[in-house]
Amino acid sequence: MDVARHAGVSPSTVSRILNGTAKVSDDKRTAVMAAIEKMHFAPNQMAQGLKKGRSMTIGIVVQDISSPFFDETLRGVDDGLKGTGYASVIVSGHWNAVEETERIRLLLARKVDGIILLSGHLGDDTILQFANHRPIVSTGRELRTKSALGFKLDNENGAFMAVRHLVELGHRRIAFVTGPPHHRDADERLIGYKRALAESDIAYDDKLVVGGDFHESGGLLAVNHLFETNQQFTAVFAANDLSAYGVRLCLYRKGIRVPEDISLVGFDDLPGSSYTTPPLTTIRQPLYDMGRIATNALLALINGEPVVAQIPPLELVVRETTRRVR
Template identity: 50%
Template sequence: MQNGSARRPVTVIEVAQEAGVSPSTVSRILNGSAGVAADKKRAVEQAVERLGYRPNMMARHLVQGNSRTVGVLTQDIASPFYNDAIRGIEEGLMPHGYSPLMISGHWHSEQEGHAIELLLGRRVEALIVLGGSVPEAELHDVAARLPVVVLGRRIERPDFSGFSLVLDNFGGARRATTHLIQLGHRTIGHIMGLPEHADAQERLAGYRAALEDHGLPWDSSLVVQGDFREASGLLGMQRLLELDRPLTAVFCSNDQMAYGARLALYRRGIRVPDDLSLVGFDDLPGSSYSTPPLTSVRQPVHDLGRRMAEFVLARLNGQTPALPELELELVVRESTALVRVSPLPRPGPSSVR
């Protein structure tokens, strides 16, 4: 090094000059692709050590016809839900010499399709798709070329050569709403996710089924639209509180919207769970540290990420393992309680910020 600057990478040509052999001989020795005389091999190894040569592993893998990368199409890398899945994918890939290459689709099918093309252009060896709405025909075409596993979508095509992993969103939502009903709540609002997403529709259906199970009427005015982000939970809760109804509980289609809903309640001076019970879905790592800790339906998303990574690696090795069957669990914390007899306090709109 000179003047503290980083040293320029040593090239194959410089190793060849140092060892007194041709660059192609150096490449053959480093790749182990052909037999080379022992004296030349020893000269190259000594030159590599003296010069501190570090091979470009990406270039080597591409020459060998592989990239040692698995493409991951997520919806929002900044989302705690997808971030937890990505950590699991990394844990499943890294010990086997593979790395994830991640890109977001932002809940738009066209962007998702473009993202997949970018990943294929980087010569990923397999693809993990976390949710989204890429047309089945496009997923089918990709699955014909490399291993594909899709989380959170039921692929209806009978000729689909990839694999899909669907969790019981309906049952989880039904369980969450039933929990509120068993606590005595009868007027239960729901902040749903994007309607074009199957998981949002399934959770809405589970919420409605729980009401029907207990003879409670369906009231569409108690269902407000969200988009899975915190801000939409805040706005959704504000809309619910403006209804002239004795609202005592709200089930949110994910934890992020529940966080926003909790802020709306705080700004109106409404206590959780004393005045209103709140339930989320996903059980994100931060939910056990919210104020109060949030009751939520746990999706083992970190474990799912790791299992999906192991699955595509097995497929690359010619195996066809079974996909994991993981149950959703209702985790009861301090955000839900027995319904109060007294009505919900309703401060004037001037308290809203």
């Protein structure tokens, strides 16, 4: 090995120093580090991983690879992996528990060292079974075992903040575009919507609650349905930002001004929400932070280290799609 020759030590000494297992004199360590710097030497991460019985890859299960929601979280994962020697394998579960199961089995067959599951429909028991084979970190649920961790945001309180903001602006006829049925996040946001109305002494009207699907088209169709059924409302809370984009388009096509005629609030704070016309008031999820935190937590599980993680709270970001009711 060139580094060993330049430093005047054996190749095994260089290897032990790089692995942190060598007990050598300061002079030898200094000589080795000087040789590494001079030669711009980078240890072969894959070779080191193989010696430890690792593939130096982690699997990531997203639900929709085309969604900017997952883009932002994956950016956090990618930054979290920088400098670690790990590479990622990304697969999609398409919001389908059967497909999620198949993708996780595929990743296990490829000998990944751990898995990050970004949301999804799998039950906790199933995740814990997979965690018997490889460490798993999942978002959108609460788990804490030696091989499985789950991080969950307070969707109910986020929805409560959104509706409370509209109530404080004087709105009482607040429509809600929900997420897909049987979706954990969507269900919790509906609960938060109802709680905000109840605590404000506003009667719940199921005619103002219209099913969406977390996509732009779903938001457009939902609000169009409200108009077709002659519902009266002064504000719309959409269960996510993509739905809010569809709501905005529907209102624009009908010549309805935002926020002069109808106020609008989303949920996520996607990067594009700062650039809608007008910029969208929304509930900010720490998407990037969740990616970084999930990655750091998974690497800690893989290395048998304690996990110290705290997810930043949701927050209301007030922009220009909300105003006091006329």
